[in-house]
Amino acid sequence: MLRHLPFSPTRAAVLTFGAGLGASVALFLGVSHLEYDNLALSFAQRADQRVASVRQGLHDAVEVITVTNRLFALGTPVTRAQFHDFTAPLMQRHPFIKAFNVHRLVADSDRAAFEAELAAVVPGTVIHEQRDGVQVPAERRPTYNVVHYLEPMAGNEAAFGFDSATRVPINAALAQAQAEDRAAATPLFPLVQDAHPQPSFQILLPVHDRDGRLVGDTAVVVRARELVQKALAGAGLLGDERVMMSVYAGARALPADLVFTTGEGGALPPLDPIASWIAPEHANRAIRTLDVAGRPWLVEVAATPRPFAADHLASLAILAGGILVSLLTAAWVQTSGERTRRVQQLVRTRTADLKRTNRRLVDDMVARERTEKALQQSEQRFRQLVSMSSDWYWEQDAQLRFTMVTGGFSEKAGVLVEHLLGKTRWEYVPALAASEAGREHIARVTGYLPFNEFEYQVLDDQGQTRWFCVNGQPVFDRNGAFTGYRGTGRDITERKLTEQRVHHVAQHDVLTGLPNRSLLQDRLGQAVAYANRSGNPVWVMLIDLDRFKFVNDSMGHKAGDVLLMTVAARLRSALRDLDTVARLSGDEFVVIVSEHGEQKLTPEIVERVMAAVAQPVMLGTKEFFVTCSIGVAVYPSEATEADVLIEHADIAMYRAKKLGRNNFQFYTPAMNEESLERVRIEGALRNALERDEFVLYYQPQLDIKTGKVVGMEALLRWQHPELGMVPPGRFISIAEETGLIVPIGAWVMRTACAQNKAWQDAGFDKLRVAVNLSARQFGAPDLIEGLEAVLKDTGMEPKYLEIELTESLFMSDITPAVDLLHRMKALGVSLSIDDFGTGYSSLSYLSRFPIDVLKIDRSFVADITRDANDEAIVTSIIALAHNLKLAVIAEGVETAEQLDYLRRHGCDEMQGYYFSRPLANAQFEQLLREGRGLTVEAIPEQVVEAQAQAEVADA
Numbered sequence: 034m035l036r037h038l039p040f041s042p043t044r045a046a047v048l049t050f051g052a053g054l055g056a057s058v059a060l061f062l063g064v065s066h067l068e069y070d071n072l073a074l075s076f077a078q079r080a081d082q083r084v085a086s087v088r089q090g091l092h093d094a095v096e097v098i099t100v101t102n103r104l105f106a107l108g109t110p111v112t113r114a115q116f117h118d119f120t121a122p123l124m125q126r127h128p129f130i131k132a133f134n135v136h137r138l139v140a141d142s143d144r145a146a147f148e149a150e151l152a153a154v155v156p157g158t159v160i161h162e163q164r165d166g167v168q169v170p171a172e173r174r175p176t177y178n179v180v181h182y183l184e185p186m187a188g189n190e191a192a193f194g195f196d197s198a199t200r201v202p203i204n205a206a207l208a209q210a211q212a213e214d215r216a217a218a219t220p221l222f223p224l225v226q227d228a229h230p231q232p233s234f235q236i237l238l239p240v241h242d243r244d245g246r247l248v249g250d251t252a253v254v255v256r257a258r259e260l261v262q263k264a265l266a267g268a269g270l271l272g273d274e275r276v277m278m279s280v281y282a283g284a285r286a287l288p289a290d291l292v293f294t295t296g297e298g299g300a301l302p303p304l305d306p307i308a309s310w311i312a313p314e315h316a317n318r319a320i321r322t323l324d325v326a327g328r329p330w331l332v333e334v335a336a337t338p339r340p341f342a343a344d345h346l347a348s349l350a351i352l353a354g355g356i357l358v359s360l361l362t363a364a365w366v367q368t369s370g371e372r373t374r375r376v377q378q379l380v381r382t383r384t385a386d387l388k389r390t391n392r393r394l395v396d397d398m399v400a401r402e403r404t405e406k407a408l409q410q411s412e413q414r415f416r417q418l419v420s421m422s423s424d425w426y427w428e429q430d431a432q433l434r435f436t437m438v439t440g441g442f443s444e445k446a447g448v449l450v451e452h453l454l455g456k457t458r459w460e461y462v463p464a465l466a467a468s469e470a471g472r473e474h475i476a477r478v479t480g481y482l483p484f485n486e487f488e489y490q491v492l493d494d495q496g497q498t499r500w501f502c503v504n505g506q507p508v509f510d511r512n513g514a515f516t517g518y519r520g521t522g523r524d525i526t527e528r529k530l531t532e533q534r535v536h537h538v539a540q541h542d543v544l545t546g547l548p549n550r551s552l553l554q555d556r557l558g559q560a561v562a563y564a565n566r567s568g569n570p571v572w573v574m575l576i577d578l579d580r581f582k583f584v585n586d587s588m589g590h591k592a593g594d595v596l597l598m599t600v601a602a603r604l605r606s607a608l609r610d611l612d613t614v615a616r617l618s619g620d621e622f623v624v625i626v627s628e629h630g631e632q633k634l635t636p637e638i639v640e641r642v643m644a645a646v647a648q649p650v651m652l653g654t655k656e657f658f659v660t661c662s663i664g665v666a667v668y669p670s671e672a673t674e675a676d677v678l679i680e681h682a683d684i685a686m687y688r689a690k691k692l693g694r695n696n697f698q699f700y701t702p703a704m705n706e707e708s709l710e711r712v713r714i715e716g717a718l719r720n721a722l723e724r725d726e727f728v729l730y731y732q733p734q735l736d737i738k739t740g741k742v743v744g745m746e747a748l749l750r751w752q753h754p755e756l757g758m759v760p761p762g763r764f765i766s767i768a769e770e771t772g773l774i775v776p777i778g779a780w781v782m783r784t785a786c787a788q789n790k791a792w793q794d795a796g797f798d799k800l801r802v803a804v805n806l807s808a809r810q811f812g813a814p815d816l817i818e819g820l821e822a823v824l825k826d827t828g829m830e831p832k833y834l835e836i837e838l839t840e841s842l843f844m845s846d847i848t849p850a851v852d853l854l855h856r857m858k859a860l861g862v863s864l865s866i867d868d869f870g871t872g873y874s875s876l877s878y879l880s881r882f883p884i885d886v887l888k889i890d891r892s893f894v895a896d897i898t899r900d901a902n903d904e905a906i907v908t909s910i911i912a913l914a915h916n917l918k919l920a921v922i923a924e925g926v927e928t929a930e931q932l933d934y935l936r937r938h939g940c941d942e943m944q945g946y947y948f949s950r951p952l953a954n955a956q957f958e959q960l961l962r963e964g965r966g967l968t969v970e971a972i973p974e975q976v977v978e979a980q981a982q983a984e985v986a987d988a
């Protein structure tokens with residue numbers, strides 16, 4: 034059966050519904066029972082109320098007649114008027130009273146008199162009776178019971194004079210009243226005064242005279258229905274449809290006795306046993322018997338049949354609610370049951386699935402374990418890699434805030450990770466938004482674009498500036514929604530600092546820290562641009578230190594460096610911050626000064642610079658004076674374009690140098706010519722050796738005592754096809770600067786040796802040839818080998834070669850110089866110091882050097898007879914040399930006085946125009962051939978010696 038239902042109720046649901054239904058019915062019955070009891074109680078109360086009301090109404094009627102009867106029982110005659118006055122208010126109070134009667138027993142003998150009295154009240158009244166409904170004079174009887182007093186008369190006229198003895202009920206009631214001595218009621222009977230009979234009755238009480246004889250009675254005529262109605266209405270019990278009621282003026286419910294009923298058809302409906310069973314409350318009936326002045330009255334009260342639901346709302350509601358709750362509970366149980374069934378089914382299915390999956394899982398587990406292991410290893414490798422590398426790894430969320438930074442970020446970057454997390458890059462580095470590169474980066478990132486090698490500055494937790502370089506890739510989920518960024522970063526501070534250093538180094542001189550040539554060009558461009566804008570002039574000064582080369586060569590590079598740094602600092606402090614001081618090269622500095630506002634550019638600026646440089650400098654333990662030569666180029670000026678400013682300043686500087694150093698020159702176009710010549714010379718010099726344009730001149734050197742030529746100095750001459758004979762003063766310095774002096778010097782050495790050997794071989798006296806060795810040659814690595822080769826190749830004995838060195842050559846780091854000199858000396862050559870006295874004045878090194886000859890510079894010799902200082906220097910040099918067992922040769926001897934002085938002071942040899950200028954090959958050979966020499970005056974050797982010693986002591 035259940036299988037045909039659209040759903041199959043579970044047993045639990047059926048049981049739940051059954052139990053719920055049973056409980057609901059039980060509850061319904063219980064509550065119904067209570068309702069029945071309640072209804073019965075309510076009905077009993079209603080019935081009692083009604084019965085009591087009716088009883089009260091009847092009691093009032095009895096009470097009325099009792100009171101009225103007392104009026105007559107006193108024996109005092111009562112007039113009709115008194116009777117009227119007495120009964121009028123009672124009638125008013127009890128409208129159910131039809132009339133008050135006083136009956137008189139009248140003997141037939143008194144009939145006429147009595148009728149006369151009656152007629153006196155109502156004319157024509159006789160004692161009468163009713164026969165077939167018609168009023169007729171009473172038949173003659175022994176006694177009559179006549180209505181004597183009647184109130185009210187109106188409406189009751191027919192009763193006045195009526196012989197009530199013709200009425201059985203009245204006679205019976207009077208007899209009963211007399212017998213029981215109390216009021217007695219008649220049954221219902223039709224009144225003579227009623228044309229249409231209404232249920233009425235009388236209650237009467239006998240009246241006795243003073244002797245106790247019955248003389249009549251007092252009666253009240255009552256409308257029975259009105260009485261009942263009045264009683265019920267007075268108690269407010271009319272109109273209650275819940276009950277029906279009937280009142281009978283008798284002991285049984287006979288229709289003839291029916292006084293009052295609410296039921297239709299004049300009486301209560303009979304009880305329907307079936308209906309009573311279904312609705313027991315309908316069987317509620319109350320039957321009470323009342324005593325009405327000795328007569329039984331029946332009051333019957335029944336409940337009005339009502340719809341069942343009207344009186345059973347609560348129980349029905351409970352039943353309906355119970356059924357509903359049962360249904361709902363059953364439905365819930367059903368649903369739960371079904372769900373449980375489904376869940377069980379699902380569990381079974383899933384369990385089967387799980388078993389299958391489990392088997393697969395076991396397989397997968399093995400694979401996964403392998404994968405996890407590999408992953409762990411990979412992760413470990415990644416972590417190791419990250420920790421070993423200088424990089425860190427970072428991630429950001431969709432709002433571009435850092436969510437993770439790994440790889441020892443704090444240690445590598447000096448920033449705690451917590452300081453970064455939750456912030457965007459530009460929240461952590463607000464300066465990003467201020468730079469163009471930063472804004473570009475922000476735009477890129479907010480556009481979810483990848484970025485590479487983005488570099489930016491960060492302040493670390495210690496407040497140090499660092500540089501980070503980051504790479505990043507945007508991350509999108511499967512749906513293409515942006516979820517954040519991930520990438521790497523590294524600290525590139527070191528690299529940046531290195532770059533800055535490199536950049537600084539690239540633009541600055543390492544030694545002095547001043548801008549170098551490259552930055553100088555930049556600054557010069559700015560200065561020229563400023564000059565063009567403002568119309569103010571710009572001066573470019575090229576400063577060259579005088580005799581720096583000497584310091585560098587003589588005191589060593591370190592001293593030279595100290596000097597350069599000192600000069601750089603002095604230049605810097607002598608000028609304004611706005612001005613540029615740059616190191617061009619070696620001992621050359623460039624200053625750019627621009628005219629600003631009221632500060633005019635004047636030569637005092639140049640003088641101030643010169644004065645600043647010309648302060649004493651402590652080099653080691655020695656005090657040294659350095660001067661400078663300055664060339665100044667002015668922009669704008671007629672002849673000076675912006676791009677040749679330094680060149681022109683250089684030309685002017687050369688001019689200043691030429692003019693005796695320690696001064697300055699402003700560039701003039703004429704200077705350019707000299708410079709051009711210098712350039713021409715430099716160019717021509719490069720080809721001179723190849724073109725065989727060099728020649729050697731030889732200047733004789735003579736023994737002062739004997740006057741004989743003992744040697745010669747080889748002096749280089751350049752026979753240029755256009756320039757003519759170019760003296761060394763014009764090209765030697767250029768050759769030294771360009772390094773051309775090395776091959777040229779080698780040529781000189783070889784040529785001089787070869788020539789000397791040739792003259793020796795030609796039979797002339799064997800002379801010594803002196804060859805100048807420049808600093809560049811002295812520093813050449815193959816110097817010794819070259820000398821050996823020359824001596825070997827020419828076959829000249831080494832003792833005939835004298836190598837002239839300048840003091841400055843070996844004054845710097847004397848140890849290698851000493852070593853080199855010894856190696857040269859080991860070749861068998863002699864060594865002389867040229868221009869002695871012009872350089873570094875310490876003579877202490879002389880004892881350590883294997884020197885043979887000191888050569889007094891011609892500048893001392895020139896003034897030897899005029900300047901006491903020079904005299905002193907010369908005599909000192911001679912004395913010193915002799916003390917050191919060195920020979921002394923004076924050069925530049927031009928006069929006999931000079932020669933005389935030198936001779937007197939014991940100078941060994943001389944060289945100078947006084948005897949001979951440097952001579953070409955042929956001329957020199959001629960000189961040798963002629964055997965020319967000095968004329969020697971006889972000066973006693975002791976005198977010369979003594980004089981020399983005395984002058985040395987004076988000096």
Ligand SMILES: Nc1nc2c(ncn2[C@@H]2O[C@@H]3COP(=O)(O)O[C@H]4[C@@H](O)[C@H](n5cnc6c(=O)[nH]c(N)nc65)O[C@@H]4COP(=O)(O)O[C@H]3[C@H]2O)c(=O)[nH]1
Nearest residue numbers: 748749760761781805806807925926927944945946947951
């Ligand atoms: N006023 C005056 N001058 C005199 C007198 N006697 C000689 N002289 C000049 O004095 C210079 C002597 O040479 P130095 O001091 O070595 O000075 C040399 C030397 O330092 C250098 N020089 C010349 N030839 C060579 C060379 O082959 N190699 C190197 N390295 N330097 C050389 O050039 C310098 C100048 O050479 P020169 O012009 O030939 O000038 C020569 C010579 O002509 C005199 O009485 N009065």
